[in-house]
Amino acid sequence: MKITFLDTQTVADLPQELAKFNALGEYTGYENTAPDQVVSRLAGADVAIVNKVVLGAAELAQLPNLKLICIAATGMNNVDLDAAAERGLPVKNVSGYSTNSVAQLTITMLFALAMDLIHLNQAVYDGTYAKHASFGYWRQPFYELGGARYGIVGMGAIGRRVAELATAYGAKVVHYSTSRRPSDGPYPQVSFAELLKTCEVISIHCPLNETTENLFDYDAMTLMKPSAYLINVARGGIVNEADLVRALDEGQLAGAASDVFSSEPIPTDHPYLSVKEPHRLLLTPHIGWASVEARMELLEGVRENIKALG
Numbered sequence: 001m002k003i004t005f006l007d008t009q010t011v012a013d014l015p016q017e018l019a020k021f022n023a024l025g026e027y028t029g030y031e032n033t034a035p036d037q038v039v040s041r042l043a044g045a046d047v048a049i050v051n052k053v054v055l056g057a058a059e060l061a062q063l064p065n066l067k068l069i070c071i072a073a074t075g076m077n078n079v080d081l082d083a084a085a086e087r088g089l090p091v092k093n094v095s096g097y098s099t100n101s102v103a104q105l106t107i108t109m110l111f112a113l114a115m116d117l118i119h120l121n122q123a124v125y126d127g128t129y130a131k132h133a134s135f136g137y138w139r140q141p142f143y144e145l146g147g148a149r150y151g152i153v154g155m156g157a158i159g160r161r162v163a164e165l166a167t168a169y170g171a172k173v174v175h176y177s178t179s180r181r182p183s184d185g186p187y188p189q190v191s192f193a194e195l196l197k198t199c200e201v202i203s204i205h206c207p208l209n210e211t212t213e214n215l216f217d218y219d220a221m222t223l224m225k226p227s228a229y230l231i232n233v234a235r236g237g238i239v240n241e242a243d244l245v246r247a248l249d250e251g252q253l254a255g256a257a258s259d260v261f262s263s264e265p266i267p268t269d270h271p272y273l274s275v276k277e278p279h280r281l282l283l284t285p286h287i288g289w290a291s292v293e294a295r296m297e298l299l300e301g302v303r304e305n306i307k308a309l310g
Helices: 015-023 035-042 057-061 081-086 099-114 117-125 157-168 192-198 218-222 241-249 292-307
Strands: 002-005 026-029 047-050 068-071 149-153 172-176 201-204 229-232 255-258 281-283
Touching: 002 015, 015 026, 015 292, 035 057, 057 081, 068 292, 099 117, 099 157, 099 201, 099 229, 099 255, 099 281, 099 292, 149 157, 149 192, 157 172, 172 192, 192 218, 218 241, 241 255, 241 281
Parallel strands: 002 026, 002 047, 047 068, 149 172, 149 201, 201 229, 229 255, 255 281
Antiparallel strands: none
16 A cells, blocks of 8 residues: 655654554655645555645546545645545544644633733843842733633534633633534533623634634624633634734733634734734744644544555
8 A cells, every 4th residue: 555645744753653654555755745746746646645735626636546535634625525525535534633732722822821921931031020129020910710701612622621621720611602503511502792791711612614704803802801811723714813903902802812823824914913012912833733642643543544444
């Protein structure tokens, strides 16, 4: 079996895990693959592994030997599923591998943002703290999560794990279902308006689709408490990025954090980079899914999908 991984850089620095594919067949890995290299690199391959590389109808039509497409991720929007289905070509993803990793980042982003930790760390190093009259220094008040109302958008596996972590800190968790389906879980389901108006923290864990695109626009953010925090670890398009900058600049909410962007990597003219007070907008480069444990589990899931091919 000939197995080709087109973008191994997306799961970088795990050579021992990638080497395990050799036990399944003739394995070749490429760090990155440009669009015009896809067909030539997959020529003769039985199994294609991709994370973000696009496999459209045009590419698939030139790859008659393919027996399986493995997506090294959960999202499948980079593969033309209709074209694959027409020729009976299975496409397998891996779900659930990053639940703990994303949940961990969600809570970490909240605390780093709300407690102003990046500034306070710098204040120790740059002498601001050394010059302070008192033994303790901070520039903004911060509050405990215990007793706060924590709103979750999307109560899937990641949302439930975040709910468990927030509950462990004593938060009162509620959630909003973007599918509008009733829920009988332990966390009360509320309307979107109630979520916006009543929660001190809102974190986003739902898919990006026609219902959720621009769900958090300027009008929605004006309903939030001026003391509230918004955390997006789902998809960039769920939050209207220009509207978030406007809301932050106007003081409509206390702060926001995002690990995801509508265009990735983030362009140099992105609206987020123009926010007036950068300490109120914490940005990370789409790392929520990428703990070592999560990437190991992801690659193991890909190998299991290949083994199932027989």
